[in-house]
Amino acid sequence: MPGFEVFGDEEKREVLDVFDTGVLFRYEFGQQRGGIYKVRQFEEAFAAYTGAGFAQAVTSGTAALKVAMTALGVGAGDEVITQGFTFVATWEAILDTGALPVFTEVDETLNMDPADLERKITGKTRAIIPVHMLGAQARIEEIVAIAAKHNIPVLEDTAQASGARLHGQHLGTFGACGTFSFDAVKTMTTGEGGMIITGDEKLWRAMSEYHDHGHDHAENPGGRGADGRSFIGFNYRMMELQGAIGLAQLAKLDGMVAAQKANKKIIKEAAAAIPGVTFRTILDEEGDSATFLAFMLPDAERAAAVNQVLRDNGAGAINFGENTWHFYPRWEHLARGATLCHDGWPFSYQGKRRVVYDPMALPRSAELMDRTLVYQIPVKLSEQQRTTMVAALGRAADL
Numbered sequence: 001m002p003g004f005e006v007f008g009d010e011e012k013r014e015v016l017d018v019f020d021t022g023v024l025f026r027y028e029f030g031q032q033r034g035g036i037y038k039v040r041q042f043e044e045a046f047a048a049y050t051g052a053g054f055a056q057a058v059t060s061g062t063a064a065l066k067v068a069m070t071a072l073g074v075g076a077g078d079e080v081i082t083q084g085f086t087f088v089a090t091w092e093a094i095l096d097t098g099a100l101p102v103f104t105e106v107d108e109t110l111n112m113d114p115a116d117l118e119r120k121i122t123g124k125t126r127a128i129i130p131v132h133m134l135g136a137q138a139r140i141e142e143i144v145a146i147a148a149k150h151n152i153p154v155l156e157d158t159a160q161a162s163g164a165r166l167h168g169q170h171l172g173t174f175g176a177c178g179t180f181s182f183d184a185v186k187t188m189t190t191g192e193g194g195m196i197i198t199g200d201e202k203l204w205r206a207m208s209e210y211h212d213h214g215h216d217h218a219e220n221p222g223g224r225g226a227d228g229r230s231f232i233g234f235n236y237r238m239m240e241l242q243g244a245i246g247l248a249q250l251a252k253l254d255g256m257v258a259a260q261k262a263n264k265k266i267i268k269e270a271a272a273a274i275p276g277v278t279f280r281t282i283l284d285e286e287g288d289s290a291t292f293l294a295f296m297l298p299d300a301e302r303a304a305a306v307n308q309v310l311r312d313n314g315a316g317a318i319n320f321g322e323n324t325w326h327f328y329p330r331w332e333h334l335a336r337g338a339t340l341c342h343d344g345w346p347f348s349y350q351g352k353r354r355v356v357y358d359p360m361a362l363p364r365s366a367e368l369m370d371r372t373l374v375y376q377i378p379v380k381l382s383e384q385q386r387t388t389m390v391a392a393l394g395r396a397a398d399l
């Protein structure tokens with residue numbers, strides 16, 4: 001999964017370009033920067049790569065969600081639907097806009113269950129955020145069709161799926177916009193960083209202005225200090241060093257995905273020998289970024305027994321049913337409504353609780369996650385790592 005596995009001279013050269021100018025800021029300094037605009041170039045390259053019309057770089061995948069939702073007009077009093085299997089950032093960003101997250105079940109794609117989405121849409125639903133978890137596709141075509149029926153925009157959280165496609169179309173381009181993360185463990189990384197893509201120029205302009213204190217970025221003789229503004233903003237600007245690293249990493253993305261695919265095939269073949277095993281539904285194998293392999297056992301007990309053998313043989317798998325950062329029943333701070341705010345915001349307002357999250361509310365997801373085992377697939381699988389994993393899976397097959 002992580003792009004840091006392939007850091008090399010390309011990233012260094014890009015970063016040195018920036019140091020040669022001394023300009024770390026993405027805007028202005030026209031004289032000094034000698035035509036070098038790394039963040040802008042990264043945005044253009046990312047838009048071209050994904051086939052989106054426009055791209056807006058920001059400081060993180062979390063910021064990307066916040067900026068995208070704000071541009072879509074999401075705020076206090078709204079509901080935003082997402083799935084119960086995601087990273088906490090997805091719903092943190094929703095709460096940060098003032099809206100309330102509503103969680104759906106996941107199905108065997110390990111992503112949003114469209115039937116449950118349909119049940120959870122209300123008059124207050126202002127956006128829908130399916131998450132393309134573990135490098136592969138949510139049922140995005142169905143989700144977009146349901147959302148269109150209700151006239152609700154879809155924001156695809158594509159943080160974990162850079163380089164992934166469905167029927168040849170890059171994930172993140174099906175809905176109104178798609179957000180990406182380039183944090184330290186993502187498929188391509190800039191250390192910290194994020195991107196939003198969209199085909200809607202008006203939406204992109206709103207994101208561009210909001211992420212930079214409302215600066216309208218229109219040409220004017222007074223420069224940046226004389227920029228106009230149409231609404232309040234904030235600061236989520238990416239810096240030039242991140243843009244530089246992003247350019248080098250993006251150029252390596254397809255190569256990383258190809259290497260992961262080859263490695264995933266080896267591990268999957270070994271896992272297929274385990275009696276009763278099934279695999280996560282991948283809607284389009286060709287478009288899978290292959291950052292993870294997820295397989296299911298018939299029940300939780302069997303999954304635990306298999307994982308014990310894998311652990312004993314040096315190749316333990318992740319059980320997201322136990323993972324405190326990615327799965328709804330384990331988000332105890334969400335269930336408790338724990339916040340630093342003195343009056344309980346965003347869970348309470350003026351002494352009244354706005355929302356309570358029952359940890360038992362997603363039973364079908366819990367049943368599924370408890371019997372699912374996951375391996376992260378490295379870009380570079382060493383001979384020794386491969387031998388260990390294949391041998392451990394072989395032992396599990398004999399269980």
Ligand SMILES: *Cc1c(COP(=O)(O)O)cnc(C)c1O
Nearest residue numbers: 060061062087089159181182183
């Ligand atoms: C990593 C991640 C994010 C947040 O990205 P950061 O860049 O770490 O802020 C959001 N959603 C999902 C699904 C993620 O995996």
